[in-house]
Amino acid sequence: MHSDVGRLWASRERPFPGAAEEAGACRTVDGDDLPELCRAIAEQEAIAEQAVNSSANPSARDGTAQPACP
Secondary structure, three states: OOOOOOOEEEEEOOOEEEEEEEOOOOOOOEEEOOOOOHHHHHHHHHHHHHHHHHOHHHHHHHOOOOOOOO
16 A cells, blocks of 8 residues: 555554564554565564564573474
8 A cells, every 4th residue: 555655555464463562563564665665574574473483482582492303
């Protein structure tokens, strides 16, 4: 969607999990052009993925996480 000043906007249909939102992941992002909008989306998805992975593996937060596979 374009704003009335020409910026592109995207909004995620499904909310992020609570841990992702607490970490700062935003469902709605904007950009001046398509590449910038895509970067903004990717940044939010990365924040969400990291937050969800950290909440699923609490030891990851303190650096003591062990790999799942040897």
